[in-house]
Amino acid sequence: MTPVNAQVDDWEKRWRKGVLPFAVLGALKSGPRHGYALAVAVKDVLGGSIPEGTLYPLLAGFEQDGLTSAEWVIQESGPAKKTYSITAKGLAALDEGARRWIRFDASLRGLLDV
Amino acid sequence: MSSWIEIGDVQARKLLANYFAQVDRTLAPLSRAEADAVRRELETHILDAVAGTPASEADARSALEQLGDPDEFLPQLVADRLRVRAGRTFGPHDVLSAILRTGVTGIRGMVTAIVMSVGYLVATVMIVLGILKLTTSQDVGVFRLSTGQLFIGADNNVDGVDLTGGWFAPLAIVTGFLLYLLLTWAYGRVKRPRVGLPSNPSNDF
Numbered sequence: 076m077t078p079v080n081a082q083v084d085d086w087e088k089r090w091r092k093g094v095l096p097f098a099v100l101g102a103l104k105s106g107p108r109h110g111y112a113l114a115v116a117v118k119d120v121l122g123g124s125i126p127e128g129t130l131y132p133l134l135a136g137f138e139q140d141g142l143t144s145a146e147w148v149i150q151e152s153g154p155a156k157k158t159y160s161i162t163a164k165g166l167a168a169l170d171e172g173a174r175r176w177i178r179f180d181a182s183l184r185g186l187l188d189v
Numbered sequence: 190m191s192s193w194i195e196i197g198d199v200q201a202r203k204l205l206a207n208y209f210a211q212v213d214r215t216l217a218p219l220s221r222a223e224a225d226a227v228r229r230e231l232e233t234h235i236l237d238a239v240a241g242t243p244a245s246e247a248d249a250r251s252a253l254e255q256l257g258d259p260d261e262f263l264p265q266l267v268a269d270r271l272r273v274r275a276g277r278t279f280g281p282h283d284v285l286s287a288i289l290r291t292g293v294t295g296i297r298g299m300v301t302a303i304v305m306s307v308g309y310l311v312a313t314v315m316i317v318l319g320i321l322k323l324t325t326s327q328d329v330g331v332f333r334l335s336t337g338q339l340f341i342g343a344d345n346n347v348d349g350v351d352l353t354g355g356w357f358a359p360l361a362i363v364t365g366f367l368l369y370l371l372l373t374w375a376y377g378r379v380k381r382p383r384v385g386l387p388s389n390p391s392n393d394f
Contacts, residue, residue, distance in 0.1 A: 110230055111237035114255075126257020131230065132266040139273060157230045 088124045095120055096133055097176070100169045103143060103161040110134065110157065134159055142168055195236070201249035205235065208253050215263040218286055219270055227266065231256065265294050276377010284309070284373055301379065308372045315365030318343060322358040330357040 077085075095117065102108060102116035113134075114127040121127065137143040142165035147155045161169070196202050212231060216224035238252035271287035288309075292302030321343055322329040332340045332349035340349060353360060 109233065109237075111234045114234070126262055127234070127255050128231070128257035128259070128262035131227070132262060132269065135266050135269060139269070153236065154229065154233055156233050157226070 084124075087122070091120055091122050091125055095125065095129070096137075097169070097172050099130065099133060100137070100142065100161060100165055100172070103159060104166070104169060107148075107158045107160040109148075109159070113159070137165065141165075196239070196244045196249065198243075198245050198249070200246035201239075201244055204246060204249045204253065208259070212259045212263065215259045216267060218267055218290060223270055227263070231259075264290065265298075268294050268298065272379070273377055275373055279370065279373050284376070287376070305372060305376055309369065312365045312368040312372065315361045315368065319358045319361030319365060322361065326355070327351070330354070 098117045098120040099113060102113055108116065110130060111127075114121070114130055117130075121129075134143065134145070137159075138145055141162055143159045144162055145157050145159045148158045149155050196205065209228065209232070212228055213224070216227055219227070234256060235249070235252050238255065239248050242248040268287065268290040271283065271290050275283040275287040288302045288305055291298045291305075293299075318329055318341075325343070328345050328347060329343040330341075331352045332347050333352055334340050334347075334349040339352075340347065351357075
């Protein structure tokens with residue numbers, strides 16, 4: 076039988092993975108960011124169990140879906156950085172996601188009685 | 190990359206070189222430009238991660254561990270890029286590469302690859318049957334057997350009425366090509382889960 080903590084660890088990993096796209100879009104709402112800055116911004120969501128590299132397929136997918144745009148920005152020092160911005164479509168998705176999240180959170184709190 | 194010169198520690202540079210050799214191997218199916226762009230992005234990630242530290246071997250190791258194993262997080266990205274490319278070029282080589290890469294990105298990827306393979310197999314069989322009809326006309330086609338059942342295919346000893354006659358060849362070839370085009374168009378636009386940790390099937394929910 077799986078110990079309780081191991082079971083909850085598994086749940087938590089799935090939750091984190093599930094909300095990561097939402098968190099990344101949310102982190103872009105305040106302004107353009109490059110990959111590492113995004114990893115820092117969503118560090119608490121990634122936790123220790125999801126590698127930062129997971130962000131890159133996610134960001135590539137956002138670009139393909141038109142939720143973000145990206146450009147290489149020349150830095151004053153150091154190499155150019157690929158910088159991501161949220162698009163109007165991404166903002167709309169984020170707003171809709173936020174509305175649904177609040178409803179979901181309220182439902183879950185009711186069930187958990189916390 | 191010249192930026193590694195900024196990393197003074199020899200062991201740290203060696204670690205980074207090994208890691209990015211692995212990155213290059215994983216990105217090999219992509220075009221040079223696509224692979225270079227992804228690599229540059231990961232390199233700047235590491236440089237940012239070690240900025241403000243002595244950039245020792247331990248710092249580099251910690252940054253690489255946090256970034257993760259390239260064989261864990263890059264196959265999904267590679268498969269997505271190849272799939273989109275296949276949907277754009279419709280080239281059989283691009284389609285085959287995309288299917289092979291998609292098949293190793295977790296359970297969903299494997300199922301997608303199997304479904305697409307079956308679809309392409311049907312398309313190929315249709316085209317082959319159409320061509321066979323042109324060379325061995327009486328043994329290939331759509332037949333109503335003496336038992337009343339329909340038979341589509343090729344058989345030397347088929348006992349039935351050929352329902353399509355000479356039309357079978359163009360119909361089969363055109364149907365096969367249309368199926369190929371439709372599958373490839375759909376494959377290039379399929380929505381895949383964007384987050385995955387493919388080494389652990391339990392994550393593929």
